[in-house]
Amino acid sequence: MTTMNDIAKMAGVSQATVSRVLNGSAGVNPEKRALVMEAVRKTGFTVNTSARTLAAQKSFLIGVVVPDLKNPYFTDVLAEIEQYASLNGFSIILANSAGEQFKEKDILRSMRSRQVDGILVGLASPDSPILDDLREMKEPIVMVSQDYAGLDCVSVSHRSGGEQVARHLMSEGIEQFAYFGPSKDEKYLGFRDELVKAGVGEDQIQVIGNYNWWLNLLEQGFSSAKQFLREHRPVDRLGVMAVNDPFALGVVHAAQELGISIPDEISIVGFDDTFICRNVRPMLSSVYQPIAEIGRLSVDMLLRKINAQSDDRNTDHHEQHIVLEPRFVRRETS
Numbered sequence: 001m002t003t004m005n006d007i008a009k010m011a012g013v014s015q016a017t018v019s020r021v022l023n024g025s026a027g028v029n030p031e032k033r034a035l036v037m038e039a040v041r042k043t044g045f046t047v048n049t050s051a052r053t054l055a056a057q058k059s060f061l062i063g064v065v066v067p068d069l070k071n072p073y074f075t076d077v078l079a080e081i082e083q084y085a086s087l088n089g090f091s092i093i094l095a096n097s098a099g100e101q102f103k104e105k106d107i108l109r110s111m112r113s114r115q116v117d118g119i120l121v122g123l124a125s126p127d128s129p130i131l132d133d134l135r136e137m138k139e140p141i142v143m144v145s146q147d148y149a150g151l152d153c154v155s156v157s158h159r160s161g162g163e164q165v166a167r168h169l170m171s172e173g174i175e176q177f178a179y180f181g182p183s184k185d186e187k188y189l190g191f192r193d194e195l196v197k198a199g200v201g202e203d204q205i206q207v208i209g210n211y212n213w214w215l216n217l218l219e220q221g222f223s224s225a226k227q228f229l230r231e232h233r234p235v236d237r238l239g240v241m242a243v244n245d246p247f248a249l250g251v252v253h254a255a256q257e258l259g260i261s262i263p264d265e266i267s268i269v270g271f272d273d274t275f276i277c278r279n280v281r282p283m284l285s286s287v288y289q290p291i292a293e294i295g296r297l298s299v300d301m302l303l304r305k306i307n308a309q310s311d312d313r314n315t316d317h318h319e320q321h322i323v324l325e326p327r328f329v330r331r332e333t334s
Contacts, residue, residue, distance in 0.1 A: 002043045010043070011035040022089050037087050062092050062302065063111035063119040065104065069096045071244060073272040073289070074122065077144065080295025081120060088303055090117070099124045108133060118302045120144050126184065140305035144298045146186075152305065152320045154298040158271075161287040161326040162190025162241065165269045168285075168328055169239035170198055174267060176236055178206045180225065180251060181243025187271060191241050206232070208240075209247070221250025229254050229266075238266045239334070245270035245277060248284055252333065267334040282332030290324050297322055 004022075008015040013032050020028050021036040039045070062085050066074045082092050093114060095107040101124055108130060111119050118140035123130070126146060134141050135150045147155040169177065177195060179188045192205055209224040221242075229251075232238075242248035248270030255266050262268060262282055270277060273288035301320060 002045045004045075007036060007039045007043065007045055010039040034087060037089075059115045059117055060090050061114065061116045062090050062299070063095065063114070063116040064092050065095050065097060065107055065111070065119065065121045065123075067097050067099055067122050067124040069098075071246060071272075072274040072276060073244065073291070076274065076291045077122075077295055080292050081144075081299055084296050084299040088299065090299075090303070097124055101125060101128055101130075104128060104130045105133065108137075112137075112139065117306045118142070120298050120302055122146075126186075140302055140309060142298050142302040142305070145294065147321055147323060150319070152301055154294055154301060154322045154324075156289045156294065156324045156326050158186035158326070159190030159193075161271060161289075161328070162187040162192075163194040164326070164328040165241045165287060166191045166194035166198075168330065168334065169241070169267060169269070170195070170200070172237075172239070172263075172267060172334065174237050174239035175200070176204055176234070176238050178208055178228070178232075178238060178240045179243075180208045180221070180240060180247050181210075183207050183210050185243055187241070187243055221247040222253050223250075225251040225254035226257065229258055229260060233258070234260065234265045237264070239269075240266060241269045241271070243271060245272050245274045245284065245286055248286070248333075249276055249280055252280060252282070252284065263332070263334050269328075269334050273329055277329070277331060285331045285334040286329055288327045288329050290326075293324055297324075 004015055004018050008018045011018065011032070013036060017028065017032055018036050021033050064078065064081055066078060068074055078094065085092055093111065093116060095111065097103045097107060104124065120142050121134065122144045123146065131148060141151060143151050143153040143155070145155055147153045177200065179191055181188060188207070195205055196202060208228045209220070240251050242251060248268050251268045252262065255262055260266050268284065270284050270286040273286040277284040277286045301322070
């Protein structure tokens, strides 16, 4: 039977380090933590979860709330979160709100009843009604992917992404623009403001599909784009930015069905740079988000909050905001 001492020898660390890793303690060197978890996997070593939970006064469970598992961006982020949480001795409980704001409140209540040690939250809308609830919760909370006042967040500058797309399309000589997604989104605001700053009139910028973007992504994206392009077939070259890659794919398919040449008559840019971009023809230009960093930094921030709370540290909490920079990736559609 494998013991903690066996794990320590295999990993080349002390037994105390093994104990700290398995108990989810902070301050363990990441390389040593990885060695311990690799030894655990190789040997099939199991921890008495009940005893571990009682001893550490933790459940070793992290709740993860996402707004749309159909969007590959969120599944990619989730994979990174699960991997990094596992390396730190935690399991995750997943909930998908499917873009329904009323469901978010029920999910939050359920997570708390399961006594998770902390929750990573991705919301369906920047004005979700549960934001005030999250700010008042005693449990450790970290917001993922978007930035909110009064909460710890790991986000990406969506506004910067929109600005980069606007600059690229203008550099291609495009003078007519469309945004495919909700107009209150930071991506659109960055896109629009950068165009206006450069002298583009607001009558040259149209908004398509100004509704809940997370539902029926492919079908909704295609039908909305097709209707728009039928009614506004490009006379001069049109530049389209979509809120995400599935919606951009809908524009690609609609243009192809209507015989509109890509990128000669229409340039199309998605957002998130998911696997879709490299597996569609023509290959889709998009805005890259550092998904691995989002997952790692979100879990790391949450674990620090969990450990600070369990250690009963009487230190003032300083709100944390990590904002990562996206990067425009040009391919064949623009």
